[in-house]
Amino acid sequence: MAKRSTLFCSYRHQVLRNWQSTEAVLTKENFVYPILVHDKPDVEEPLEALPALTRYGCNRLEAHVGPLVDKGLTSVLIFGVLQNLSKDVRGSNADSENAPAMQAIRKLRSAFPNILIIADVCICSYTSTGHCGICCDNGDIDIDASVKRLAEISVNFAKAGCDVIAPSSMMDGRVAAIKSALKENGFGNKIPVLSYSAKFRSFFYGPFLEATKSCLPKQDKKMYHLPPASSGIAHRALKRDIDEGADMLMVKPSFAYTDILRDAKTMFPDIPLAVYQVSGEYAMLLKGAEEGLYNLDDGVLEVMTGLRRAGADIIITYFAPYVLDWLSVK
Ligand SMILES: NCC[C@H](CC(=O)O)[C@@H](CN)CCC(=O)O
Numbered sequence: 010m011a012k013r014s015t016l017f018c019s020y021r022h023q024v025l026r027n028w029q030s031t032e033a034v035l036t037k038e039n040f041v042y043p044i045l046v047h048d049k050p051d052v053e054e055p056l057e058a059l060p061a062l063t064r065y066g067c068n069r070l071e072a073h074v075g076p077l078v079d080k081g082l083t084s085v086l087i088f089g090v091l092q093n094l095s096k097d098v099r100g101s102n103a104d105s106e107n108a109p110a111m112q113a114i115r116k117l118r119s120a121f122p123n124i125l126i127i128a129d130v131c132i133c134s135y136t137s138t139g140h141c142g143i144c145c146d147n148g149d150i151d152i153d154a155s156v157k158r159l160a161e162i163s164v165n166f167a168k169a170g171c172d173v174i175a176p177s178s179m180m181d182g183r184v185a186a187i188k189s190a191l192k193e194n195g196f197g198n199k200i201p202v203l204s205y206s207a208k209f210r211s212f213f214y215g216p217f218l219e220a221t222k223s224c225l226p227k228q229d230k231k232m233y234h235l236p237p238a239s240s241g242i243a244h245r246a247l248k249r250d251i252d253e254g255a256d257m258l259m260v261k262p263s264f265a266y267t268d269i270l271r272d273a274k275t276m277f278p279d280i281p282l283a284v285y286q287v288s289g290e291y292a293m294l295l296k297g298a299e300e301g302l303y304n305l306d307d308g309v310l311e312v313m314t315g316l317r318r319a320g321a322d323i324i325i326t327y328f329a330p331y332v333l334d335w336l337s338v339k
């Protein structure tokens with residue numbers, strides 16, 4: 010007679026289920042909260058299409074972030090949004106004196122000395138073209154000029170007080186340029202680079218690009234965002250960034266890319282790996298719960314567990330404020 014399996018006994022009891030699940034435990038420290046900072050200091054402006062995605066002026070940040078820190082928030086990811094300041098071809102207002110990201114880093118640093126402030130480094134929210142790099146007259150991206158500009162912004166964000174630089178601009182060579190610029194300016198041993206390494210061309214960035222009033226028609230970045238169908242290019246991008254000195258890696262977006270997440274963790278098991286649940290994915294989960302398809306907390310925590318099981322150590326998500334509450338009671 011065939012041997013009768015006895016699997017049920019291994020997960021019959023809650024403690025046994027917990028023991029079988031240690032690889033994907035969720036703690037508050039796993040979660041990074043992305044914040045969109047408006048260049049008008051005193052506004053708090055929900056996004057028309059996605060009211061849960063709010064743009065905060067730098068004077069509104071302390072009141073918003075303080076209670077979250079009290080609930081256990083340990084890290085934020087800062088994006089500047091220009092509605093007042095001008096946009097130009099090189100993204101000058103990414104790091105100018107009154108730039109929203111610069112203001113936000115300074116304010117958060119002084120209000121919350123212990124939280125981890127991650128600064129997103131890209132220029133698409135600040136350029137008149139809407140591209141993540143500086144464009145030549147013929148519309149091509151000038152990689153050398155772009156990489157130099159990204160390194161310049163990184164040093165200014167470091168001087169403003171951020172703890173981590175996260176280059177979301179997918180320019181070849183930006184990690185090496187940022188790492189050497191940080192080193193030349195005395196930040197080499199202080200500020201790591203969390204590289205958006207496997208960042209794909211996705212249709213799920215929509216709400217964010219609307220929130221930042223992207224100037225790019227149809228938001229087409231296929232010249233430099235990875236082709237979704239290619240795991241090979243993703244593997245090469247992960248390796249490229251490690252070779253250039255990246256201290257942490259990221260896969261973005263999340264839902265349709267958990268295979269890449271697993272590949273990244275297998276390729277580089279000793280490197281902290283982040284995944285970014287982007288605005289369109291956040292909106293999907295919110296809308297599904299609003300339609301009564303599932304309870305928001307159950308659905309979102311199941312997705313987060315899946316991302317952790319796939320290999321993510323760090324989850325960047327607009328749900329971070331919700332998760333702090335849910336993990337306090339679960
Ligand atoms: N670089 C900023 C926008 C970028 C998408 C893009 O590059 O088009 C993402 C942030 N790094 C959008 C994230 C999101 O949609 O939540």
Ligand SMILES: [Zn+2]
Nearest residue numbers: 131132133141
């Ligand atoms: Zn960009």
